[in-house]
Amino acid sequence: MSRPDHDPEPVPGPPVPQPDGLSAGPSVAPSVGPSPGASPGASPGAPADRGNALGAPEVGAMFDRIAPVYDGMNAVISGFQEPRWRRRAVAATGLRSGMAAIDVATGTGKLAGSLADRVGPFGRVLGVDVSPGMLERARDAGSDAPWLEFVVGDALALPADDGAFDAATIAFGMRNLPDYRRGFSEMARVVRPGGRVVCLEIARPRTLAGRVGRLWFERAVPLIGRAVRQAEAYRYLVSSVRAYPPPAEIAAIMAAAGLVDVRWRPMTLGMVTLHVGSTPPR
Numbered sequence: 027m028s029r030p031d032h033d034p035e036p037v038p039g040p041p042v043p044q045p046d047g048l049s050a051g052p053s054v055a056p057s058v059g060p061s062p063g064a065s066p067g068a069s070p071g072a073p074a075d076r077g078n079a080l081g082a083p084e085v086g087a088m089f090d091r092i093a094p095v096y097d098g099m100n101a102v103i104s105g106f107q108e109p110r111w112r113r114r115a116v117a118a119t120g121l122r123s124g125m126a127a128i129d130v131a132t133g134t135g136k137l138a139g140s141l142a143d144r145v146g147p148f149g150r151v152l153g154v155d156v157s158p159g160m161l162e163r164a165r166d167a168g169s170d171a172p173w174l175e176f177v178v179g180d181a182l183a184l185p186a187d188d189g190a191f192d193a194a195t196i197a198f199g200m201r202n203l204p205d206y207r208r209g210f211s212e213m214a215r216v217v218r219p220g221g222r223v224v225c226l227e228i229a230r231p232r233t234l235a236g237r238v239g240r241l242w243f244e245r246a247v248p249l250i251g252r253a254v255r256q257a258e259a260y261r262y263l264v265s266s267v268r269a270y271p272p273p274a275e276i277a278a279i280m281a282a283a284g285l286v287d288v289r290w291r292p293m294t295l296g297m298v299t300l301h302v303g304s305t306p307p308r
């Protein structure tokens with residue numbers, strides 16, 4: 027992963043070569059200092075305290091309502107870049123045939139489906155989400171892979187044993203959680219020592235070109251949301267992205283959650299960030 031060019035915060039740690047094709051990037055020590063400052067809409071305080079202002083039941087009900095339009099809207103809003111972002115997230119897991127993965131806040135199960143393709147029939151993938159409406163679509167799409175299972179559950183109390191998986195992923199889900207650190211801690215808990223935790227999330231780019239993209243996102247998304255009669259949900263999308271901490275702070279939260287070797291990579295002008303951390307080896 028490359029050192030993020032849009033992020034002025036100093037990042038400790040040298041670039042580290044990646045064995046899996048990911049480029050080198052910053053690493054973060056597993057301790058955090060005081061918060062660089064709270065964003066509007068997020069809980070204030072140290073990075074460990076940060077999270078979305080809405081609770082899981084409220085967010086789940088909202089995603090139940092938008093489930094029928096979710097995939098189409100995602101394709102349009104991402105400028106059809108989303109499959110590429112997901113491919114990179116899958117590659118970052120380091121998963122191989124026969125391994126096990128959990129996809130948290132799996133939604134309609136797109137990333138879970140790609141993970142299932144990667145681990146194959148001797149592997150196992152569990153997708154977890156609070157929204158039964160989103161999972162209904164995930165089950166329809168993934169029904170031809172019996173090693174892919176979906177269950178209703180909360181990201182902050184995952185329905186899984188400690189160390190049960192080789193990797194945990196979350197795509198466009200972390201910014202919806204009321205406590206980011208607990209979200210990462212839970213993912214770390216269910217991953218075996220030396221496994222990976224991967225987080226793909228919308229970011230707020232700071233490059234000039236990225237800011238133009240951000241302007242489009244912040245202006246056009248609520249209008250498109252209104253056109254599909256989901257104005258409130260797509261206003262929420264914009265505000266949850268505004269409230270989400272910058273990449274260096276997310277990396278610090280991951281480190282505070284016990285992950286090591288944390289690094290990140292901005293994609294598509296910094297509109298999206300891929301964070302990767304590992305659980306400490308035994």
Ligand SMILES: C[S@@+](CC[C@H](N)C(=O)[O-])C[C@H]1O[C@@H](n2cnc3c(N)ncnc32)[C@H](O)[C@@H]1O
Binds near residue numbers: 137157199
């Ligand atoms: C923007 S969607 C992302 C879905 C999918 N991961 C994707 O890449 O398209 C966010 C998802 O997070 C889920 N979610 C929000 N809060 C959650 C929580 N506390 N636990 C589990 N899932 C949650 C929502 O129901 C929704 O399906």
